[in-house]
Amino acid sequence: KNQVEQSPQSLIILEGKNCTLQCNYTVSPFSNLRWYKQDTGRGPVSLTIMTFSENTKSNGRYTATLDADTKQSSLHITASQLSDSASYICVVSAVYSGGGADGLTFGKGTHLIIQP
Amino acid sequence: NAGVTQTPKFQVLKTGQSMTLQCAQDMNHNSMYWYRQDPGMGLRLIYYSASEGTTDKGEVPNGYNVSRLNKREFSLRLESAAPSQTSVYFCASRSRQGRDNSPLHFGNGTRLTVT
Numbered sequence: 001k002n003q004v005e006q007s008p009q010s011l012i013i014l015e016g017k018n019c020t021l022q023c024n025y026t027v028s029p030f031s032n033l034r035w036y037k038q039d040t041g042r043g044p045v046s047l048t049i050m051t052f053s054e055n056t057k058s059n060g061r062y063t064a065t066l067d068a069d070t071k072q073s074s075l076h077i078t079a080s081q082l083s084d085s086a087s088y089i090c091v092v093s094a095v096y097s098g099g100g101a102d103g104l105t106f107g108k109g110t111h112l113i114i115q116p
Numbered sequence: 117n118a119g120v121t122q123t124p125k126f127q128v129l130k131t132g133q134s135m136t137l138q139c140a141q142d143m144n145h146n147s148m149y150w151y152r153q154d155p156g157m158g159l160r161l162i163y164y165s166a167s168e169g170t171t172d173k174g175e176v177p178n179g180y181n182v183s184r185l186n187k188r189e190f191s192l193r194l195e196s197a198a199p200s201q202t203s204v205y206f207c208a209s210r211s212r213q214g215r216d217n218s219p220l221h222f223g224n225g226t227r228l229t230v231t
Contacts, residue, residue, distance in 0.1 A: 032217055036220075041224070042224050042225075043206050043224050043225055044206075045222070046219035093217075102164050102172070106158050106159045106160075108156065108157065108158035
């Protein structure tokens with residue numbers, strides 16, 4: 001069964017500090033991994049996508065990594081800001097095989113709180 | 117360009133009442149989805165529609181029905197609401213199921229309480 005595990009479940013850090021969120025997956029055959037940010041009271045929004053051939057990708061202060069061999073991804077946030085307070089959800093996509101399969105497996109998210 | 121619009125934003129129902137959650141997208145996406153989000157459970161797929169005219173069950177379809185009215189609209193119906201259906205419901209869309217790299221675009225949710 002395809003699974004996505006995220007850690008930690010929740011994290012509190014001071015403004016200006018860095019943090020790293022983890023995502024481990026057992027999804028096969030792997031297509032891509034996407035990180036979403038969900039602000040309180042809003043729907044998730046895509047931050048970045050990692051495909052099989054990519055190791056690192058940056059989006060401003062967010063840097064995602066992917067190790068396809070160990071089936072692990074991380075999301076590193078540099079110089080955190082109050083606006084980074086949100087839930088971060090890891091979603092792994094299996095290769096589309098047709099037949100109406102959705103192919104998406106969601107992690108339960110990491111709830112990040114940035115304190116001033 | 118509004119993206120994905122959900123109505124209503126909030127709803128309180130009594131056990132046994134029925135209601136329909138509405139969702140519309142203006143991005144010409146083929147695929148549309150309904151998820152529920154509960155504390156500690158993450159987002160779970162209720163139903164999805166890969167294209168106009170087709171619908172498929174997701175992980176937690178019991179107690180729900182859906183209608184893909186046209187390419188833009190995908191509604192979720194609770195025929196006889198139960199307290200276990202208290203949740204936040206999200207509608208999402210993406211451009212084409214076959215393109216695995218396309219992101220999901222979410223609405224801002226409907227917060228439903230069943231008493």
